[in-house]
Every structure is written in C-alpha cells, then in structure tokens.
Amino acid sequence: MSERLPTDVTNDPHCTSWVSSANRAHGDFPIQNLPIGVFRRRGSSAAFRGGIAIGDQILDLGALAASGVMGGGDAAAAVNAAARPTLNELMRLGPQSLSALRRALFEGLLEGSAQRAAFQPCLVAQSEAEYSVPAQIGDFTDFYSSIHHATAVGRLFRPDSPLTPNYKWMPIGYHGRSSSIVVSGQSFHRPVGQRLPPGQQQPVVGPSARLDYELELGVFIGNGNPLGCPIPIARAESHVFGICLLNDWSARDIQAWEYQPLGPFLAKNFATSVSPWVVSLQALAPFRVPLARGPHDPEPLGYLAGESNAVAGAMDIRLEALLQTATMQARDEPPQRLSCTSFRHSYWTVAQLVAHHTINGCNLCAGDLLGTGTQSGPAPDEAGSLLELSLGGKQPIRVGSTEERVFLQDGDTVIFRAWCAKPGAARIGFGELRGQVLPAESNGGRRG
Amino acid sequence: MSERLPTDVTNDPHCTSWVSSANRAHGDFPIQNLPIGVFRRRGSSAAFRGGIAIGDQILDLGALAASGVMGGGDAAAAVNAAARPTLNELMRLGPQSLSALRRALFEGLLEGSAQRAAFQPCLVAQSEAEYSVPAQIGDFTDFYSSIHHATAVGRLFRPDSPLTPNYKWMPIGYHGRSSSIVVSGQSFHRPVGQRLPPGQQQPVVGPSARLDYELELGVFIGNGNPLGCPIPIARAESHVFGICLLNDWSARDIQAWEYQPLGPFLAKNFATSVSPWVVSLQALAPFRVPLARGPHDPEPLGYLAGESNAVAGAMDIRLEALLQTATMQARDEPPQRLSCTSFRHSYWTVAQLVAHHTINGCNLCAGDLLGTGTQSGPAPDEAGSLLELSLGGKQPIRVGSTEERVFLQDGDTVIFRAWCAKPGAARIGFGELRGQVLPAESNGGRRG
Numbered sequence: 093m094s095e096r097l098p099t100d101v102t103n104d105p106h107c108t109s110w111v112s113s114a115n116r117a118h119g120d121f122p123i124q125n126l127p128i129g130v131f132r133r134r135g136s137s138a139a140f141r142g143g144i145a146i147g148d149q150i151l152d153l154g155a156l157a158a159s160g161v162m163g164g165g166d167a168a169a170a171v172n173a174a175a176r177p178t179l180n181e182l183m184r185l186g187p188q189s190l191s192a193l194r195r196a197l198f199e200g201l202l203e204g205s206a207q208r209a210a211f212q213p214c215l216v217a218q219s220e221a222e223y224s225v226p227a228q229i230g231d232f233t234d235f236y237s238s239i240h241h242a243t244a245v246g247r248l249f250r251p252d253s254p255l256t257p258n259y260k261w262m263p264i265g266y267h268g269r270s271s272s273i274v275v276s277g278q279s280f281h282r283p284v285g286q287r288l289p290p291g292q293q294q295p296v297v298g299p300s301a302r303l304d305y306e307l308e309l310g311v312f313i314g315n316g317n318p319l320g321c322p323i324p325i326a327r328a329e330s331h332v333f334g335i336c337l338l339n340d341w342s343a344r345d346i347q348a349w350e351y352q353p354l355g356p357f358l359a360k361n362f363a364t365s366v367s368p369w370v371v372s373l374q375a376l377a378p379f380r381v382p383l384a385r386g387p388h389d390p391e392p393l394g395y396l397a398g399e400s401n402a403v404a405g406a407m408d409i410r411l412e413a414l415l416q417t418a419t420m421q422a423r424d425e426p427p428q429r430l431s432c433t434s435f436r437h438s439y440w441t442v443a444q445l446v447a448h449h450t451i452n453g454c455n456l457c458a459g460d461l462l463g464t465g466t467q468s469g470p471a472p473d474e475a476g477s478l479l480e481l482s483l484g485g486k487q488p489i490r491v492g493s494t495e496e497r498v499f500l501q502d503g504d505t506v507i508f509r510a511w512c513a514k515p516g517a518a519r520i521g522f523g524e525l526r527g528q529v530l531p532a533e534s535n536g537g538r539r540g
Numbered sequence: 541m542s543e544r545l546p547t548d549v550t551n552d553p554h555c556t557s558w559v560s561s562a563n564r565a566h567g568d569f570p571i572q573n574l575p576i577g578v579f580r581r582r583g584s585s586a587a588f589r590g591g592i593a594i595g596d597q598i599l600d601l602g603a604l605a606a607s608g609v610m611g612g613g614d615a616a617a618a619v620n621a622a623a624r625p626t627l628n629e630l631m632r633l634g635p636q637s638l639s640a641l642r643r644a645l646f647e648g649l650l651e652g653s654a655q656r657a658a659f660q661p662c663l664v665a666q667s668e669a670e671y672s673v674p675a676q677i678g679d680f681t682d683f684y685s686s687i688h689h690a691t692a693v694g695r696l697f698r699p700d701s702p703l704t705p706n707y708k709w710m711p712i713g714y715h716g717r718s719s720s721i722v723v724s725g726q727s728f729h730r731p732v733g734q735r736l737p738p739g740q741q742q743p744v745v746g747p748s749a750r751l752d753y754e755l756e757l758g759v760f761i762g763n764g765n766p767l768g769c770p771i772p773i774a775r776a777e778s779h780v781f782g783i784c785l786l787n788d789w790s791a792r793d794i795q796a797w798e799y800q801p802l803g804p805f806l807a808k809n810f811a812t813s814v815s816p817w818v819v820s821l822q823a824l825a826p827f828r829v830p831l832a833r834g835p836h837d838p839e840p841l842g843y844l845a846g847e848s849n850a851v852a853g854a855m856d857i858r859l860e861a862l863l864q865t866a867t868m869q870a871r872d873e874p875p876q877r878l879s880c881t882s883f884r885h886s887y888w889t890v891a892q893l894v895a896h897h898t899i900n901g902c903n904l905c906a907g908d909l910l911g912t913g914t915q916s917g918p919a920p921d922e923a924g925s926l927l928e929l930s931l932g933g934k935q936p937i938r939v940g941s942t943e944e945r946v947f948l949q950d951g952d953t954v955i956f957r958a959w960c961a962k963p964g965a966a967r968i969g970f971g972e973l974r975g976q977v978l979p980a981e982s983n984g985g986r987r988g
Contacts, residue, residue: 230719231718233805236802246801249801258736258800262743264798265802266802267716271679271902272767274767280767281768281901284770285900286706286841288705295709297841322732343900351803352704352706353704354712354713354714355802356802356803358902362768362900362901390742393743393745395745451733451734451745452731452806453720453728453810453981454717454809455720460719533769
C-alpha cells in the first residue's frame with residue numbers, strides 16, 4: 093500500500109488566516125503551506141530557532157514553545173523540538189509528530205482561531221529576519237533525476253550516446269559536500285582550481301572561467317533508517333521531512349578536468365545554496381501528478397516500482413531561474429528570467445531517490461539533504477543551467493538591456509523561485525533562493 | 541617555510557614508561573606513540589570518552605580530567621576537551637594544544653614520573669574496552685593517491701591508457717558517505733544492489749557478488765579553514781589531527797554499473813570501517829621519507845609544490861591486509877596475510893590532499909576524514925585489494941589450507957594492520973582494523 097499523503101483539511105483552499113498577509117492571491121505563504129525554517133531577528137545575538145512562514149510574517153516556534161499554549165502531546169513535543177538552532181530533533185520525531193504539529197499550527201493560525209491571542213505575540217516580520225541552514229546536514233547527496241538535463245549535458249560529451257546505459261535503470265547519484273552548504277543570501281567567491289585550457293597539454297591554476305548555477309530542489313530527510321535496513325519504496329515518503337530550493341553552483345572547467353574517473357568534486361564543493369523555507373509533503377499533496385514515462389522506457393526494477401509512481405509519484409512544482417547582473421542592479425532593472433520548468437518532468441520521483449539510496453543498506457539520517465539534480469524540462473527554454481541554455485558555452489544569452497552571458501560573471505546574482513498552483517487549490521510557494529558571485533580571492537590560493 | 545614536524549623528546553627511543561607493557565620490543569603502543577581514541581568499558585552504560593593507548597592499557601582521559609592533576613593551561617584544556625564522546629572539540633583546539641597535551645601525557649607516563657600516582661588509577665585494560673568512531677565526521681572524502689592502485693585498476697577498464705590524463709596533476713578525490721562509517725569490530729551485511737551480469741542487456745537486483753576491501757589510511761582533520769580560504773601547502777600538516785586505518789569496502793559489480801558518469805556511490809556507502817586509534821603526526825615524525833617521484837613526472841603546480849614534498853613529504857607507514865575465513869576461524873587457523881606495502885609509495889602526500897581539497901575555498905572542519913585511497917605498492921603482492929590481487933577477478937588466491945578466494949565470501953573477516961619501524965626509532969603501531977562480512981539480508985531489500 094503506497095503512502096502518498098492524501099489531501100486533508102490543511103489543504104482546504106477555502107481556509108484563511110487571521111494573519112491577513114497570508115490571504116493574498118499570489119503569495120507564497122498561505123495557511124495551506126506552513127513551511128518551516130530557522131531564523132532570528134537580523135542583527136540579533138539571540139539563538140536561531142524554528143519558525144513558520146505565514147504571509148509576510150514568521151511564527152516564532154521558540155516563542156510559541158515558551159508560551160506553553162500547545163499544552164502536552166505530540167504537537168507540543170514537536171514545537172519544543174523545533175525551538176532549536178537546527179531542526180534535526182524535530183525531523184527525528186517522524187511523520188506522526190510532524191502531522192500533529194501541522195494540524196496544531198493550522199488551527200492556531202486559522203481565521204477565528206481561539207488561540208489567536210496566544211499566537212499573535214509570536215509573530216516576527218520576515219523583513220526583519222535572517223536565516224540559517226535549517227538542519228545540521230550529516231550527508232548531502234546529489235542526484236541526476238532530470239532526463240532532459242542529463243541528455244543535454246551528455247550530448248556535449250558523448251554526442252552519439254548522451255545517456256549512459258544505466259540512466260533509465262537507476263537514479264544516478266553521487267555524494268556531495270555538506271560543510272559548504274550555505275543559506276540564501278550568502279555570497280561566495282569564484283573558485284580557483286585546475287583546468288585544462290582547450291588545445292593545451294598542461295593544466296593551469298586560476299579562477300574558474302565557466303561558473304554556472306544548477307536549478308534544483310533539495311529534499312530533507314526526516315527520520316532515518318538503521319544501517320543495513322533499506323527503506324521500501326512504499327514507505328519512502330514517510331522519511332521525507334520536506335522540500336526546499338537548491339543551487340548546486342558548478343565550475344564547469346574545473347569539472348571537465350577533474351571528473352574522470354571518480355566524479356565531480358572541487359567543481360561542486362566550493363558552495364551549495366539552499367532556500368530557508370522547507371515545504372512539507374502535506375502542503376504539496378494537491379499538486380501530485382502521474383510520473384511521466386514513455387512507452388519504451390523500461391519498467392523499473394522491483395525496489396523502484398510502485399503503484400504510486402504511476403498515479404501520483406511526481407510533483408508539479410514550478411521552478412524558475414533568474415539572473416541580475418551588477419549592472420542591472422545598479423540600474424534598478426529587475427532580475428531576468430532565464431528559464432521556467434516543472435519538477436513534474438523529472439524521470440525519477442523523490443520516493444525512488446530514497447529507495448535507491450538505501451537499497452544497499454546505506455543509512456539516511458534526520459537532516460540529510462538530497463539534491464534532485466538540475467531540473468530541465470523538455471523545451472530549450474526550460475533548461476536549468478547556463479551550460480544548457482548557452483548550448484555548451486557557444487551561444488550567448490542576452491541579459492538586461494545591454495549585456496550577454498555565457499557563464500556567470502563576478503557580481504551576478506542568481507535567483508531561484510518555486511511555487512505550485514492549479515485551479516481548486518491554494519497557491520503555495522517556496523520563497524526565494526538567491527546568491528551572488530564575488531570575485532576570486534586575489535591571492536589565488538595562498539591564504540591560510 | 542614548510543611545517544613538517546621535526547622529532548622531539550617525545551620521539552626519543554630511549555624513553556620508557558612505568559606502564560611496563562608499553563616497553564615490549566614489538567608492541568604498537570610505546571610511550572613514543574600515544575595515539576588517541578574513544579572508548580568505554582565493554583558492556584558499560586557509561587559515556588564514551590577519549591583515551592590514550594599505552595602498552596596494553598588505555599589512559600582514560602575522562603578520569604584524568606576529573607582528577608585535576610593537569611592543573612590549568614593548554615594541556616588541561618585539551619584533556620577536558622578530550623573527555624567527551626567525540627574528539628571534535630579537542631581537534632578544534634589546534635596544533636599547539638595537541639602538542640601541549642602530548643608533552644603532558646608523555647611526562648606523566650614516563651618511567652620515574654612524579655605523576656604516576658595520579659595517572660595510574662586512570663588506566664583501563666584494552667582487553668576490557670569497546671571503541672567508538674573517534675569523531676563526529678562532518679564530511680568524508682576519499683582520494684586515489686596510490687599510482688600503483690590507480691594503474692592496476694585503470695588497466696582493467698582502459699588497457700591502453702590506465703591512468704587518466706589528470707592523474708599526475710592532481711590528487712583525484714570524491715566525496716564519500718559519513719553516516720555509514722563504523723569502528724573496527726562492527727560487521728555489516730553484504731550489500732544488495734543493481735548489477736549488469738556479463739553479456740546481459742538488463743540489470744538485476746541482488747546481493748553483490750564481487751565484494752572487496754580496500755587497504756587505506758584515514759586522515760582526521762584538526763582545526764579547519766573558513767569557507768573561501770584555501771590552506772597553503774606549507775601549513776597543511778598543521779590542520780591534520782592524526783592518522784588511522786581505513787577500509788573502504790567496495791562492491792565492484794555495483795560500482796561497474798553505477799559509476800558513469802558521476803562516480804562510485806552505493807558501491808561504497810554501505811559501510812566504511814576505521815580503526816580506533818588515531819596516531820599523531822608527531823609520533824610519525826621519525827618515519828618521514830622523501831616523496832618518490834620519477835624524473836619524467838610533471839612538477840606539481842604551485843599550490844601542490846613545496847620543499848617538504850621532496851625532502852620528507854611522504855611517510856613510511858607499513859600496511860598489511862589479512863584474511864580469515866569462517867572455516868579458518870573454526871579451525872583456529874591464524875589470519876593469512878594477503879599483501880604488505882608502505883604508504884611511502886603513495887604518489888600524493890597528505891599535505892597535498894589537504895591543499896588540493898581547499899584550493900577552491902572548500903572548508904575542511906574538525907573531525908572531517910580523508911581516505912588516502914587504496915594503498916598498493918609497486919610489486920603485485922603489495923596490492924591493497926582483492927580486485928588487484930586476483931587480476932580483476934580472474935586469478936583465485938589460495939587462503940588457509942583448503943580454500944580459494946576471488947572476492948569476499950560471507951563470514952570472511954578482513955584485518956588491517958599498520959606500523960612504523962626503523963633502526964634508531966621506537967617501533968609504533970596503529971593497532972588493528974577488523975570487519976566481518978555477514979550474509980545479505982534475506983528479504984533482499986523489502987524491510988523498512
């Protein structure tokens with residue numbers, strides 16, 4: 093029996109909140125969303141703690157826990173667990189506790205709620221907040237779940253056989269670095285590394301000349317599995333805490349020179365960005381769609397197969413990537429959209445990523461992060477990286493009123509957004525993920 | 541100015557300890573060693589805490605901290621930091637504190653020490669101890685530093701060009717999984733996964749039929765570096781906490797099917813084993829040797845170059861791998877040595893691994909673990925994996941009195957040992973790393 097969550101009262105589009113900014117038509121954070129993050133007042137030296145996005149406010153879970161309004165029981169234990177600088181303890185509590193917490197928060201924020209007086213003092217304006225990576229991430233794994241991305245990139249290296257023979261049999265993944273995961277708003281320096289200039293025999297060391305972004309989603313693990321005990325696909329989603337945006341910044345020249353035979357390494361681990369708000373699977377329940385597979389695609393092997401794959405394994409999460417150059421910023425020009433696509437086009441589902449990751453007994457832990465891999469849709473303007481949009485670096489892209497880009501330049505800010513919308517459901521969003529490229533450190537690697 | 545540690549009084553081979561078992565001629569743990577680990581009495585529910593191996597005893601750093609005998613100052617702060625279930629806080633203190641701790645422990649354990657009466661009650665017999673992974677490992681990176689291993693394995697896949705063009709320019713590395721790192725003595729189940737049987741078009745799922753070990757060293761990071769700030773090679777060793785044994789268990793059939801294009805993943809992350817004792821660079825100081833490079837090998841690029849590479853960048857750490865089958869165990873036959881080599885044959889030094897890992901700004905953190913990659917020496921019987929010893933699975937190896945092995949079978953125990961010995965220095969050892977292969981879980985992946 094598959095465990096895809098059905099919609100429940102917390103998805104009811106007719107419900108509104110006494111937090112009036114939550115009821116705007118095109119906002120990200122209506123009462124049907126209730127994503128969780130970790131925040132504090134900007135400039136404060138107080139501890140970071142969990143918070144819930146509602147309209148343009150944050151419900152401070154530290155304050156809510158201290159108020160005692162939740163009483164006892166699962167929801168109260170969950171709020172207490174969430175009142176910490178990282179959400180790992182909350183994640184560890186498992187799906188029943190998370191569900192109880194969601195219900196309790198929904199009831200407290202609902203228009204006409206008897207608990208309004210207790211909840212209202214716990215609100216902090218998002219405009220006054222700063223955020224933190226929401227979990228202590230024990231391990232970060234990046235996948236390659238978009239067949240359109242894999243095909244486009246593969247074509248650059250292997251024109252005759254863009255997809256490796258294993259692509260349609262397994263969600264290909266590789267381990268990433270957790271220490272360099274940063275939250276939206278944090279900038280980073282253009283990485284220095286080895287690259288082999290075209291036509292040369294010897295590599296050189298210097299700032300990457302082919303810096304790129306990758307439009308991905310990040311999947312946080314809730315309760316984990318013991319070492320040696322695979323997670324059956326029917327239970328995979330019960331191990332998922334929620335989903336955020338993820339930018340897997342990539343240095344394509346460093347990657348091309350280093351990646352054989354053991355995969356990407358320094359091309360990736362100089363920085364990875366995540367958005368602050370983690371959207372629950374319950375909030376995503378109205379936006380489940382069938383997994384799109386072709387009639388000639390192989391049937392997945394047993395541990396990757398399941399009825400929920402076909403019926404509602406995928407998620408229609410719209411994704412867009414925008415760019416704002418330093419010049420555009422100086423001229424107050426808005427960011428320019430470079431691509432827009434949907435996670436529904438992914439070849440592999442979130443449940444399949446979890447089941448595959450654990451088939452050999454590997455143990456996922458609360459707070460682990462899985463990247464979906466760059467999400468590109470079927471059309472060229474749905475490509476989730478500059479490498480693809482520029483046709484392998486050959487076709488410059490017009491940006492702003494006067495500029496062009498092949499890869500990122502210093503001062504560029506990349507912005508990701510995601511949302512779900514359909515008739516009969518309340519629109520929910522993921523907020524923004526933004527990051528700016530700073531120039532390479534001028535000492536070229538000689539500091540300590 | 542390079543920062544390779546010179547020998548000091550703690551390396552003086554004439555010194556002995558009042559712990560008489562430390563003075564045996566061929567022991568691993570004389571007073572010149574003093575490796576640190578995390579332990580508790582077996583069967584106890586007390587907390588794990590730091591301990592120092594001395595002879596056949598452990599100096600309990602929790603007890604030592606509680607005794608107050610260290611007074612104030614750096615050494616006392618270090619002992620307090622070490623009296624915890626993981627050594628990360630100690631690692632973070634940096635090389636000066638570690639050096640002060642080593643001096644203080646050496647003085648306390650020295651024959652004739654005035655502190656014997658305070659130290660003696662803090663001894664626990666190793667035979668009564670159980671161990672834990674010594675650090676909370678934020679990230680695990682595995683390298684590929686042995687040119688003999690890379691060549692032998694590369695030859696199996698690319699007979700005409702076994703080494704990729706980048707091999708001699710950079711220490712190739714990839715991220716591994718930290719959640720599945722276990723300590724010596726912990727067994728694991730044969731992993732289940734996808735493999736493509738020879739000559740077939742479709743993969744199957746089942747227990748790996750080509751399970752192997754990899755004889756490696758593990759390098760623990762002490763104090764880390766901020767994101768964006770590379771570690772210059774001249775300072776790289778000051779960021780190293782110490783070295784242990786590491787077994788990067790590998791499922792070769794899972795690896796062959798999954799590794800393109802993003803590297804090994806499930807073939808590796810079902811289990812990785814480390815030995816309990818971490819040997820300091822100071823203890824290794826007498827065993828530094830020149831890095832062996834050929835006259836036609838390229839000069840390393842600037843950030844990987846340094847006078848200490850040529851003079852004493854390498855370490856003459858002897859390594860051996862032994863196998864004991866279930867049958868041998870039942871017959872009380874001793875483990876059989878399969879290979880013996882030295883870390884001196886590594887193409888890349890520990891300092892180069894650290895400098896390369898951070899050249900792009902990647903941030904190492906206290907407790908991070910770097911695997912050196914399988915260490916194989918130049919001769920065939922110095923190969924650090926069954927894949928190489930069996931010539932790619934083609935040449936069975938005689939084991940015990942009646943058996944053969946190509947790859948590991950259920951019930952096999954693999955044992956690694958390492959030591960350093962030369963005239964004029966006290967022999968030091970790394971203890972043992974052992975792990976046993978249990979049969980695959982019989983449900984083939986349907987538990988959760």
